[in-house]
Each structure stands twice: as structure tokens, then as C-alpha cells.
Amino acid sequence: MPATTATAPVTIGVSLKMYFSHARTLAWTAAVADIAKEHPAVTSGAVDLFVIPTFPALVPVRRVLSEAAAPVLLGAQDLAWADEGAFTGEVSGRELREIGVDLVEIAHAERRSLFHESDQDIAGKVHAAFRNGLRPLICIGETERAVDGDPAAAIAEVTAQLDRFTATATADGLAGPLIAAYEPVWAIGAPQPAPDEHIVAVLAGIEQHLATRPELAGSVVIYGGSAGPGLLTRGAGRIGGLFLGRFAHDPEAIRTILDEAEALAATQDGAPA
Template structure:
């Protein structure tokens, strides 16, 4: 909830213009923008034909019914949404969402042919083993709920690094992500499982993490289109 509708429209236009100069970048990586629900359909329209995907910041676990105020994953898919962000630390902290909530929503996204992007991460800074143990429960819950062949994106966001001046140390991220990738529930899946890093992520970071992560999940450092574009270039050419 940082952008007005007008700012979102201008932002997407600027990103489009930057990417139009180097369209080959989108042949190598996936780029997505996740706006608020109110402007999502207009962003889908703006990005049509560009190759940039549009995502939603949340969705309900049921497709239809007496759930006033919730957002139907079936409707999101119908209007062109491709990715659904779930289980963000703010949803967990402010609205009491649990691992089970994130798992049921992930299953709903997958059954509507969208990719669940599930945020995972430990609450307090500490040892790698502690971080992995906390993330394991989050990952296992999701993987037990989504179809084995469905694509899943896991965004590793240490809660203590969200909004911080600096991201988590590269060595910590690499070690945690490598051990998450080695979990049985991830290894035995037939579907693609991609792992991103978020938590004060921005330009200059991917080079330090590329041996472990598949990409980055940007928050405030993507609010500047030029910084977002710079990060896209770094990932595409790494």
C-alpha cells in the first residue's frame, strides 16, 4: 500500500519503457510486478504483450462462496493474474495467518493455474540451523498441499531483514537456501521449485547469491524503476 493508482500506472509505464530498450532480457528470466488488488486488472492490461507477469499480493483459499471481502483465486486467474504472493510476514504478523493458511491458499492458486509465491523465513536473527528448522515447517506445509507437478516459488525472507538497512549476510542466505533446496519435500517434487531471496534485496546483491538462489524478490528497492531495471539486468547477465 505504498502506491496510488496513478503512481502505479506511471511506474509500470516507466518499467515498460526501460525494458523496451533491451527486450532480450525477458527471454532469459521471468520478471513480475505485484500491485494491489484494486489496480491489478489495469496493470495486466498495461503489461499485455511485454512478457512481464502480473501477480497478486494475496488470495483466498476458496474459489467462490459467502466470503465477503475476500479475493477469489478463480477470478484472479480469469483476469490474467499469473502469480499469487502468499504468507508474507506482514500477513502473518498483522492478520495472524498461519502455515496452514498459506498452504491452503497456495493450493487454491495452483488449482487455478497460477504460481504460488510463498514467503518463508525465520523471525529472529541467529544460526543457520535454527533458520532452516523454522523454514522447514513452512515449506513442508505448502508442499503437502499443492499438486506434485505444480510450479512453486519460495521467497526466503528472513523476517528480521525485511525493511532493514542491509540484507541478510550473503553467507547466511546461501547456506539457508541450499539447505531448504535439499529438503526431502522439495527434492522429491516433480514440479519446478524456485527459490528467491527477499528482505532488503536490491541492486548489487544477486552476484553474491547466485550460487544458491534463482532470483530476487524486491520490495522498496524496486519502487524506483531505474533500480528495478538495474537489478533485472544484473540477474539476466549473471
């Protein structure tokens, strides 16, 4: 897969995790929708924007986005590996698709550490996403920082994760574009984020690996380890997108990132920023 170019949209998304009340989620969504429907980065197609609220908010968030005619994709924070049955507390990909969800987050480090999700669990969820027409947003990341700073070990580890997580689906002929969200576990919530050169190198390594997987053609790679403003600019077109967390709890922070993406797109197109 080629590196980000002027014709390749930057993918920017936000997961709200479990931080907001229902009322605050809807107010936040309305504010983001107002920004998205007018911001040149989104309306021009330079940015693909998505939001991932909690399960109870999915239907009303979809309604807010639709009523605002905002070009924003809707994501879910998880899904079950099964489509129906006696699975108390789970949510199926079939129902998520029915209510208008576009993509689903899978394999976040918190799901793996707090809820002990195995590679088999994750592979089953990726299978469920593909068979229900949902785009998997698969989180990958190494747990330990290399002492020598060499990104090669990180690239090997995260691409192996990606292969394991997609193996069940592709063995059954289920495939398509996915979003690979690179989040080095050691950088999440850390006082110092991952160095820019490490981020760029690992993202490039993931992109090169995906280029060997034609069944996943159209996939994009984004960065989500304590991502924030300035990273897209410093990446100079080598970062395909950002997966934002608490930084984006203020809708105006999203505008800041969109401004940055717009300026970067203008620079890549040869126009003044």
C-alpha cells in the same frame, strides 16, 4: 533442484504492497514495461520478471503490460482459500485466473503478523492457487536470528514451513512449480541485511529440500529480505532471484538489477561481462 546455471533464468519480482496511488501504479508499470520489453536480460530469457500491484490495479496493469507487449508476469498480493461464496472483501483464485493473473503471493510475514493468518489458512490458500492454475509465491522465513550464525536452524525452520504450507494441496494431488521467497523476518527493514553467506546457505538448503519433493519440480527459490543491488553479483550464480520492495519504486532501480543479472549471465556463459 540444481543451483542456478547459465540456462536457468533468474527470477526477479516486485511487490508494490499498498504504497502507490492507482495513477502512480499505472505510470510505474508503463515505465517498467518499457524497460522489460527492450532489456536483453528479459528478452533473452535470462530473467523472468514479475510485478505484484494492488487488487484494483490488476486489470489495468495487465492491459498496460499487454499493450506494451512486455514479457512481464502479473501477480496478486493474496487470495481467498475459497473460490466463491459469502466472503465479503475476499478475492478468489478463480477470478484472479479469469482476469489474467499468473502468480499469487501467499504467507507474507505481514499477513501472518497483522492479520493473524495461521498455517491452516496459508495451506488453504496454496491449495486454492494450485487448483486455479496460479503459481504460488510462498514467503518463508525464520523470526529470530541464530546467535551463532549457523544457518542449519534457519533451513530446518523454513523448509518445515514450506512443507506445512503445501501439505493440504499435495495431499489432494495438487502440485506443480512454486516460487519460494526466503525472507528472514529479522532482516526485513533492518539497518543491516542478512549476511551474504547466510542467504546463500539457506537458499541452497531450500533448493536441496525441494529436490526431495518431485511433485514440486520446476520450483525456484529467491531472496527477499531487504534485497538490493550487488547481491546477485556477490552470490555468483548461487542466488536464484530477488523479491524486491521499496528499492524498486524507482523503475530505474529495476533496470540496475536487470543490468546486474545480464552481466552475471554473460559471465556464466563464459562471455565477457
